[in-house]
Amino acid sequence: MVTHERRGSPCLDCHKSTTRMKENYIVADRIWSEAGLGRTDGCLCVGCLERRIGRALIPDDFPIVGLNLSNILYQGLASERLFDRMGGRATLGTVMYAITDIVDCIVKSEAKEE
Numbered sequence: 001m002v003t004h005e006r007r008g009s010p011c012l013d014c015h016k017s018t019t020r021m022k023e024n025y026i027v028a029d030r031i032w033s034e035a036g037l038g039r040t041d042g043c044l045c046v047g048c049l050e051r052r053i054g055r056a057l058i059p060d061d062f063p064i065v066g067l068n069l070s071n072i073l074y075q076g077l078a079s080e081r082l083f084d085r086m087g088g089r090a091t092l093g094t095v096m097y098a099i100t101d102i103v104d105c106i107v108k109s110e111a112k113e114e
C-alpha cells in the first residue's frame with residue numbers, strides 16, 4: 001500500500017495515477033475478487049473497476065473504513081464520480097446522524113454517572 005502511494009497508485013488497467021484522479025478508496029473484498037484481483041494486487045480507478053465487474057459501484061460496495069470516510073467527509077478529496085458512487089451527500093447525512101447518535105449516548109451516560 002505504502003509503495004503504491006509513493007508512485008501515485010497507478011491504475012492497473014489505464015495506468016493513470018489514481019491519487020491524481022482523486023480515486024483512492026477501499027471496496028469490499030468480494031468486489032476486488034469479482035475484478036479478478038487480490039487485496040494487495042494494486043489499484044484500479046473507478047472507471048476501470050466498473051468495466052471489470054460490469055456495473056457501477058454502489059454505496060454498499062464501500063466498507064466503513066477511515067479512507068472511505070475521509071472521501072465522504074472532506075470536500076474535494078474524492079473525484080466527483082467516486083463521491084457519487086459512495087452515495088455522496090446521502091452517505092454524509094447517514095454518517096453525521098450516526099456521529100450525533102454516538103455523542104448523544106456518551107453525554108447521557110456521563111450525565112448518569114454524576
Ligand SMILES: [Zn+2]
Pocket residue numbers: 011012013014015016044045046047048049
Ligand atoms: Zn483506470
